[in-house]
Amino acid sequence: MKDRYVVIDELKHKQTVKELCGYLGVHRSGYYAYLKRKEKxxxxxxxxxxxxxxxxxxxxxxxxxxxxxxxxxxxxxxxxxxxxxxxxxxxxxxxxxRKYVHRTTYEAAVSDGRVAENLLKRNFKADKPNQKWVTDVTQYRVFDEKIYLSAIKDLWNNEIVGYHISRCNDNPLVLETFRKAFETHKEGLSIILCKLF
CATH class of the missing domain: 1.10.10 (Arc Repressor Mutant, subunit A)
Incomplete structure (x- = not known):
């Protein structure tokens, strides 16, 4: 009801109060009572x-x-x-x-359990082949395109035991790199699995 009185107040210079009250279905006495309250x-x-x-x-x-x-x-x-x-x-x-707290990719990965335990503990020396493998993905720009190189290195002699190139930096890139490394170093596969499990 109060909103109707506000409308009448805003339009009363265009039409009479009587007409506006009639259109909106309110009594003039109610409108004038509203004006008194408004003056207070x-x-x-x-x-x-x-x-x-x-x-x-x-x-x-x-x-x-x-x-x-x-x-x-x-x-x-x-x-x-x-x-x-x-x-x-x-x-x-x-x-x-509440302010959104931005987490870095690493922090998110840790909280989601996607970061593996640090087994090397900065000990980058290996006593024999296929004892310790490390991997990384590097981005290169070729003309207008980005390509990604995933490589696995054996810490025993720093040999690259497997690599794969892709236009996408995703899980298949890394998995394909491991597949190639395992294909060429089948004897190393059992040793690594023993170390991990």
């Missing part, structure tokens, strides 16, 4: 607009943003201190959303 609180209309903006913005705006929106939406120039005071009277304030 001269900021009632401004409060209504502040609350509307606050709701529009999911309750995340403070008085400065509301001040900007009052000008942008209603062309009202209102002092920021007044906006703050009216917000305090309405008991509304910006709800601070």
């Amino acid at each position: 609180d001269p900021d009632q209309e401004l409060k209504r607009k502040i609350k509307a903006i606050y709701e529009q913005r999911d309750k995340t705006v403070g008085y400065r943003r509301i001040q900007d929106e009052l000008y942008r939406q209603y062309h009202l120039v209102v002092n920021h201190k007044k906006v703050l005071r009216l917000m305090q009277e309405l008991r509304i304030k910006a709800i601070i959303r």
Whole structure:
């Protein structure tokens, strides 16, 4: 009902109050009672607009943003201190959303259990072939394309025991590298599996 009185108040210079009340199905006495209440609180209309903006913005705006929106939406120039005071009277304030904490790829991998235990512990010497293999993926740019080289090195003699090139840096790239290494070093496969399991 209150919203209908607001509409009448905004349109009363275009049509008579009697006609507007008839269109909206309200009594003129109710409208005039609304005007009296409004006179008691001269900021009632401004409060209504502040609350509307606050709701529009999911309750995340403070008085400065509301001040900007009052000008942008209603062309009202209102002092920021007044906006703050009216917000305090309405008991509304910006709800601070919980800040998203960005995790690095490594941190995410650790938390998801995708990072294996560090078995080498920076001991990069091997006593015999196929005892310790290490792998890495390197990106290269060839003209306008990126290609990825995955290689496996035996720490015993620093020999590359397997490699594979792909346009995609993904699991198949690494798995294909291991397949090729195992194909050429079949005797090494059983030794590595024994070490891992």
